[in-house]
Amino acid sequence: xxxxxxxxxxxxxxxxxxxxxxxxxxxxxxxxxxxxxxxxxxxxxxxxxxxxxxxxxxxxxxxxxxxxxxxxxxxxxxxxxxxxxxxxxxxxxxxxxxxxxxxxxxxxxxxxxxxxxxxxxxxxxxxxxxxxxxxxxxxxxxxxxxxxxxxxxxxxxxxxxxxxxxxxxxxxxxxxxxxxxxxxxxxxxxxxxxxxxxxxxxxxxxxxxxxxxxxxxxxxxxxxxxxxxxxxxxxxxxxxxxxxxxxxxxxxxxxxxxxxxxxxxxxxxxxxxxxxxxxxxxxxxxxxxxxxxxxxxxxxxxxxxxxxxxxxxxxxxxxxxxxxxxxxxxxxxxxxxxxxxxxxxxxxxxxxxxxxxxxxxxxxxxxxxxxxxxxxxxxxxxxxxxxxxxxxxxxxxxxxxxxxxxxxxxxxxxxxxxxxxxxxxxxxxxxxxxxxxxxxxxxxxxxxxxxxxxxxxxxxxxxxxxxxxxxxxxxxxxxxxxxxxxxxxxxxxxxxxxxxxxxxxxxxxxxxxxxxxxxxxxxxxxxxxxxxxxxxxxxxxxxxxxxxxxxxxxxxxxxxxxxxxxxxxxxxxxxxxxxxxxxxxxxxxxxxx
Ligand SMILES: NC(=O)C1=CN([C@@H]2O[C@H](COP(=O)(O)OP(=O)(O)OC[C@H]3O[C@@H](n4cnc5c(N)ncnc54)[C@H](OP(=O)(O)O)[C@@H]3O)[C@@H](O)[C@H]2O)[C@@H](O)CC1
Ligand SMILES: Nc1ncnc2c1ncn2[C@@H]1O[C@H](COP(=O)(O)OP(=O)(O)O)[C@@H](O)[C@H]1O
Numbered sequence: 001x002x003x004x005x006x007x008x009x010x011x012x013x014x015x016x017x018x019x020x021x022x023x024x025x026x027x028x029x030x031x032x033x034x035x036x037x038x039x040x041x042x043x044x045x046x047x048x049x050x051x052x053x054x055x056x057x058x059x060x061x062x063x064x065x066x067x068x069x070x071x072x073x074x075x076x077x078x079x080x081x082x083x084x085x086x087x088x089x090x091x092x093x094x095x096x097x098x099x100x101x102x103x104x105x106x107x108x109x110x111x112x113x114x115x116x117x118x119x120x121x122x123x124x125x126x127x128x129x130x131x132x133x134x135x136x137x138x139x140x141x142x143x144x145x146x147x148x149x150x151x152x153x154x155x156x157x158x159x160x161x162x163x164x165x166x167x168x169x170x171x172x173x174x175x176x177x178x179x180x181x182x183x184x185x186x187x188x189x190x191x192x193x194x195x196x197x198x199x200x201x202x203x204x205x206x207x208x209x210x211x212x213x214x215x216x217x218x219x220x221x222x223x224x225x226x227x228x229x230x231x232x233x234x235x236x237x238x239x240x241x242x243x244x245x246x247x248x249x250x251x252x253x254x255x256x257x258x259x260x261x262x263x264x265x266x267x268x269x270x271x272x273x274x275x276x277x278x279x280x281x282x283x284x285x286x287x288x289x290x291x292x293x294x295x296x297x298x299x300x301x302x303x304x305x306x307x308x309x310x311x312x313x314x315x316x317x318x319x320x321x322x323x324x325x326x327x328x329x330x331x332x333x334x335x336x337x338x339x340x341x342x343x344x345x346x347x348x349x350x351x352x353x354x355x356x357x358x359x360x361x362x363x364x365x366x367x368x369x370x371x372x373x374x375x376x377x378x379x380x381x382x383x384x385x386x387x388x389x390x391x392x393x394x395x396x397x398x399x400x401x402x403x404x405x406x407x408x409x410x411x412x413x414x415x416x417x418x419x420x421x422x423x424x425x426x427x428x429x430x431x432x433x434x435x436x437x438x439x440x441x442x443x444x445x446x447x448x449x450x451x452x453x454x455x456x457x458x459x460x461x462x463x464x465x466x467x468x469x470x471x472x473x474x475x476x477x478x479x480x481x482x483x484x485x486x487x488x489x490x491x492x493x494x495x496x497x498x499x500x501x502x503x504x505x506x507x508x509x510x511x512x513x514x515x516x517x518x519x520x521x522x523x524x525x526x527x528x529x530x531x532x533x534x535x536x537x538x539x540x541x542x543x544x545x546x547x548x549x550x551x552x553x554x555x556x557x558x559x560x561x562x563x564x565x566x567x568x569x570x571x572x573x574x575x576x577x578x579x580x581x582x583x584x585x586x587x588x589x590x591x592x593x
Contacts, residue, residue, distance in 0.1 A: 006356060011255060014557045015273070016264035017234040019214045019508045020161035027232055030503050037231070037255055038073065038105070040579035041206070044253040044561045046150030049085060049203050052195065052227060056152075057321040061089035061349065064151040066200070067114075068174060068209070068223075069094045069101060070158040076102030077205045077231075078157020079109040093151075095144045097158050097171045098472035099123045117144055141170065146175045153201045155313030156223050160206035160213075162233060165208045166220025175210045184450060185245040189473070191551040191570025193249045196225035204228040207237050208246045214265065215281025216240025217452040224248070226530055230558070232257050234246045236266045239490055239555055240454050241474045250558035266454075268555060270536040275592050277528075277535035278317060279517040290319030291516030293308045294347035296372050296504065297354040298329040299410070301363040305355020305505040307336045307576055311508030313351065314339055314540070315585040318516055322347055326368060334346025348519040349404045351512035352376065354505040361410070373411045380423050381406065381416035383464065402520055404407040404489040404515035404529065407466070413438065416462065421480045421526040423466040424515070424533050426508055428490035432470055434457055439463045454478075454488065461486060469511070473554030475537040487527065489534035493541030495573060497548040502578030503540075510543075510585070511536040542591065543584030 006207065018026070030037060053063050067082045069075040079102060082092045092114045094101075099120050110116070110127065118128040121137050148154050158171045166173050175181070195201060202225045207213050210222025216237045216365050224246040231237055232255045237243035267273075281290060293313040298306020306329040314321045314337055322341045323333045335341050352373045357363040364370055380399050404422040407415055415423070417439065427435060430451040436444040436459060450458045457470040457478045467479035474492040481487040489591070514536045515522065515529075522528050545553065550573025 015268045017236045019265040029579045031237050041077045041231045045081040046084035063090045065090050065092040065153045066148040066151040066320040067094040067155045068158045071098030071100045074160030075157050076105040081104035082114040083108040113477045125548045151200050155203050155239040157205040158209035172221050175221035181221035183243045183376045189552050193556045201226045211237045211243035215454050216351035217241040251561050269491045270533045274535040274538045274582045277532045291348045292320045293512040293516045294322045294350045296324045296352045298367045302355035303329045308502045308505040309354045309509035312506040312582050313336050313513040316510045316513035320514040349512045349516035351508050353408040354508045356410030358410045375416045375445045380419045382418040406508050406511045425466045426469045428471045477530045482527030487530050491537035493538045495550035495552040495576050498544040499552040506581045507540045514537045542588040545583045546587045547580035547584035548576045555579050
């Protein structure tokens with residue numbers, strides 16, 4: 001990545017997340033130069049807290065603040081932030097959840113008038129009572145939880161990027177008492193990630209304690225935040241659900257990390273990224289060179305999907321759509337889309353399975369669409385073993401030469417075990433759980449996919465080689481970077497109004513169209529597949545946002561500390577049906593080009 005100037009660097013920071021090891025490498029040269037990162041981090045966290053108090057019309061001198069403090073540097077940030085708030089007149093109490101505290105931050109905190117309550121009987125914190133009995137420890141814990149619940153703000157500094165696994169011990173008990181354990185974060189989908197007005201407000205230091213920092217999972221108890229102040233660069237938990245839903249409003253404190261040679265762990269699409277994936281019509285173009293999409297979608301049982309997917313494909317900057325299906329769906333497609341061509345012919349991409357029954361469906365046996373799809377998908381099967389026999393090499397070459405294909409809904413259970421990267425599978429969480437159960441031969445429940453969606457999408461990519469698009473409020477794409485590494489690109493553009501029947505059929509058609517436009521480039525460079533697919537999810541989300549007149553979205557980029565403008569009140573919008581998303585496609589292109 002070549003980041004030409006600071007504006008480009010900031011733009012990259014806003015849409016990239018780096019894993020904790022990378023962040024530690026990035027901070028090292030600054031720490032070696034004596035840059036006071038912890039003081040800078042703490043100061044930003046204190047300011048964000050004061051802004052939140054101000055928004056709630058609470059004077060800082062009247063505010064009761066509870067700090068939950070771990071023994072590491074995350075706790076150090078919290079204590080310095082607490083010291084600044086105490087110096088401003090707030091009443092700040094630190095609850096120590098570990099056996100020690102960051103020494104200098106602790107003394108700054110005490111010097112500013114902060115109080116400390118230790119919960120671990122074996123704690124060694126100068127000036128704090130230790131060595132109490134188990135019974136007294138239980139009473140202290142209960143008192144600490146009640147105190148925190150009764151305060152105006154909780155600053156969560158129990159653990160940041162140094163956490164390993166699920167929160168255990170006192171930190172785990174505090175998190176399950178004040179937050180959630182086993183439940184996913186949920187709240188009304190509002191524009192601008194509005195903090196709730198319920199007290200206490202929760203400000204997380206760097207990351208909410210208990211979330212999977214590097215994969216956005218929720219391995220155990222965690223405390224959802226109204227605001228998270230994160231340092232240096234985002235970590236994946238700031239953009240990958242469900243952890244991203246627990247971060248609330250994000251503020252990024254830019255330390256000036258040199259990210260030039262760093263590969264992000266996850267990237268989020270933005271409008272500029274998407275514009276690069278759209279092929280503009282050329283002077284010499286004809287309908288065939290602009291891309292022809294072939295669709296085997298809809299069925300006697302679910303005919304509407306044929307119309308939604310074909311119309312969406314036709315509207316997404318393509319030369320032509322060819323439709324294959326039973327007489328009834330053909331008639332329906334033609335009556336909504338007279339431009340469609342019925343029957344076989346050359347295509348630059350396929351879309352299969354939307355509105356087709358799955359193998360478990362009683363309508364599956366009699367469904368001719370499944371037969372057509374199964375026959376087509378056989379051409380994409382790769383040999384399972386690397387040391388293949390002679391015939392397998394030819395099969396391998398044929399599979400690689402096939403046009404890109406979007407495998408949706410009822411076609412997912414027909415996917416061969418190993419396929420090339422131009423095969424794009426588009427499950428929602430339930431479908432992903434079923435696919436993993438089939439391919440991994442272990443029962444994978446929907447709850448597991450909900451708690452660890454990125455890990456599950458990665459697993460499916462690893463098992464099959466397919467580019468995986470997992471649908472949700474934040475849609476995740478896991479594909480290849482072309483050098484045998486994986487690339488994760490997310491899109492959080494869609495408003496929650498888009499969770500409506502047929503929305504996924506529209507997405508499948510749009511993806512097919514974008515892939516058809518780029519088919520020659522994709523064959524040369526499979527690393528483009530996840531880019532084009534994530535761009536498709538973004539355009540789909542934007543079309544839905546335009547249709548629903550909503551400024552709500554699955555993910556909001558962070559505010560850069562010190563650069564933030566006051567947020568305007570965004571429009572929540574109104575309900576839509578999937579056909580409305582198709583009407584939003586043209587204005588979405590107008591906005592992007
Ligand atoms: N990046 C930057 O530029 C800057 C980073 N900075 C800050 O440093 C933070 C990283 O600090 P860090 O390395 O000290 O680790 P940290 O997050 O405090 O966690 C360690 C503590 O957590 C505990 N613990 C661990 N696992 C646990 C579990 N499962 N359940 C329960 N407890 C568990 C562990 O306990 P132990 O295992 O020792 O018993 C220990 O007490 C970073 O997030 C940011 O805030 C800023 O200061 C400035 C610049
Ligand atoms: N809460 C949400 N916020 C934004 N978009 C969502 C949300 N839930 C689902 N979506 C989007 O709606 C679409 C639903 O697709 P799918 O589940 O396949 O529905 P269907 O099968 O009815 O077409 C996906 O593109 C998904 O990303």
